[in-house]
Amino acid sequence: MEDSLEDLLEQQDGDCGDDNQPLAPKAKFRSSRMNIQRSNVCSRAYFVVVMVFFHVYILNVIGLLLYVHYNNGPGELVSGNAAPSASVSDRGTALPHADPASSELHVEDYSHSFSLPRIEGIRVGHVQQVSLLPDRTHEMRTMSLKPLLFEIPGFLSEEECRVVVQLAQLKGLMESQTTTPSKEQEESNQPLLSLSTEEVFSLLDLNQDGLLQNQEIVSHSRSRDGTWLNPDNLRQILTGLEACPTGTMTLEDFRHVYDVSQRPGQQQSGKPRSHFKQRNKNTWLYQGPGSHHVLQTLRNRLISLTRLPSTLVELSEPLQVIRYENGDFSNAHHDSSPPQSETTCTHTRLAGNKSALTEVSCRYLTMLFYISPVEEGGETTFPVADNRTYEEQALVQDGVDLTDTKETCGRGNIRIKPTVGTALLWYNHLSDGRGWMGELDEYSLHGECPVRRGVKWMANSWVNVDPDHQQQARYQRLVAKRQRAKPGMEEHYQPLSHSDLHQDL
Numbered sequence: 001m002e003d004s005l006e007d008l009l010e011q012q013d014g015d016c017g018d019d020n021q022p023l024a025p026k027a028k029f030r031s032s033r034m035n036i037q038r039s040n041v042c043s044r045a046y047f048v049v050v051m052v053f054f055h056v057y058i059l060n061v062i063g064l065l066l067y068v069h070y071n072n073g074p075g076e077l078v079s080g081n082a083a084p085s086a087s088v089s090d091r092g093t094a095l096p097h098a099d100p101a102s103s104e105l106h107v108e109d110y111s112h113s114f115s116l117p118r119i120e121g122i123r124v125g126h127v128q129q130v131s132l133l134p135d136r137t138h139e140m141r142t143m144s145l146k147p148l149l150f151e152i153p154g155f156l157s158e159e160e161c162r163v164v165v166q167l168a169q170l171k172g173l174m175e176s177q178t179t180t181p182s183k184e185q186e187e188s189n190q191p192l193l194s195l196s197t198e199e200v201f202s203l204l205d206l207n208q209d210g211l212l213q214n215q216e217i218v219s220h221s222r223s224r225d226g227t228w229l230n231p232d233n234l235r236q237i238l239t240g241l242e243a244c245p246t247g248t249m250t251l252e253d254f255r256h257v258y259d260v261s262q263r264p265g266q267q268q269s270g271k272p273r274s275h276f277k278q279r280n281k282n283t284w285l286y287q288g289p290g291s292h293h294v295l296q297t298l299r300n301r302l303i304s305l306t307r308l309p310s311t312l313v314e315l316s317e318p319l320q321v322i323r324y325e326n327g328d329f330s331n332a333h334h335d336s337s338p339p340q341s342e343t344t345c346t347h348t349r350l351a352g353n354k355s356a357l358t359e360v361s362c363r364y365l366t367m368l369f370y371i372s373p374v375e376e377g378g379e380t381t382f383p384v385a386d387n388r389t390y391e392e393q394a395l396v397q398d399g400v401d402l403t404d405t406k407e408t409c410g411r412g413n414i415r416i417k418p419t420v421g422t423a424l425l426w427y428n429h430l431s432d433g434r435g436w437m438g439e440l441d442e443y444s445l446h447g448e449c450p451v452r453r454g455v456k457w458m459a460n461s462w463v464n465v466d467p468d469h470q471q472q473a474r475y476q477r478l479v480a481k482r483q484r485a486k487p488g489m490e491e492h493y494q495p496l497s498h499s500d501l502h503q504d505l
């Protein structure tokens, strides 16, 4: 009986085909037990279990691949060709276009996949090597963590700086000046800068066609920061414009609306007037295809360094070039605005139905370039960088106002000397914790100390992002659609918002 069982087991073992060696007689019984176990291993149930695990594993791998695909793919659709991390070629590249077929997708279907990379600061003083040019690396030093601020010496060569200055001079600069309003001015609601109605009209009329268009007025939303037109003026002018049957406003129409908006008691906002003060001359340089290769290079380096989607950068404001003369300065301010339900971003306004809301600048990050040597003064100050807490009231201590760079420049936490070719990069907003732009980083407060000797040239590159990512997606879809509707326009393509209002060089 035992023999026949053993025979049977040995036969099964043989079926497995892995051990047909003759066994020594003493080991025979033990070997039979082992054979029983082996025969279990080869059973159908075991085979089924292995196959189930195998299939589950394969399904997991496929699921993971699909997840990665759908998280990257649509992001690129909205964002265009993300530039390769910090290694972009120094030549200007063609403007990437959204894939027409994919852009038919519903906005909400892919809005979750937006993501804005951030450079790691590690700690103050940390230096990282970045490769922006094929033949050299740059050192990027962390200056503060609140805000996340970096300094990159030699970001531009001296020759590139000269080109940018010359392009700005060729284009021509516009005066930008605000003065401290006196108490009486505040009370009587006089404009911050006494400009005649004709002068205000002319400043607003960017294309100088003798008519004001809606776009021209809304592009001045920066006046919310205290330049020569305050938000109440702006709202009243916009309302007046909307009432014009032609959709444009002549000087006569404007005179009526503007003069009324200047009368005491007409200011609707109860908010205190901004104390932002500045004096400089500035202009805007388009950086898209067809522009000077140095301007394109600059933008490509920004994309490369920040790893931001290139379309996002390409749809942002043009390069602002500023000239500060002796005594010129800008008081401490934020370049961007806090996300609020009663405001909307200027740059995405064309895609929105939020025309009743106040338009504000939405700038995820600032890149500031020093493009000339400065003999003395002109430092960039970050008065509260890396402070333990931020409180607006604490900015004024013992009668000393830290936002008043004219008086208190030396007291700021960080003061950066302008060195030709150096770039500063900082994030104006925190992350929302989901990879998109969140709250305004209050610590990004900064200003410019008065130029004491010589002239200072600098440039600002702002990357515009709408905190409402669906609105940003709608805007980018609209631009892509407009591009498709104008085949052959690629060579001369300009972003819809700001560049439409500034002549191309």
Ligand SMILES: O=C(O)CCC(=O)C(=O)O
Pocket: 322, 330, 335, 378, 379, 380, 381, 446, 447, 448, 449, 458, 460
């Ligand atoms: O010139 C500087 O150092 C700062 C300028 C600035 O903050 C600005 O233009 O927004």
Ligand SMILES: [Fe+2]
Pocket: 333, 334, 335, 446
């Ligand atoms: Fe600024």
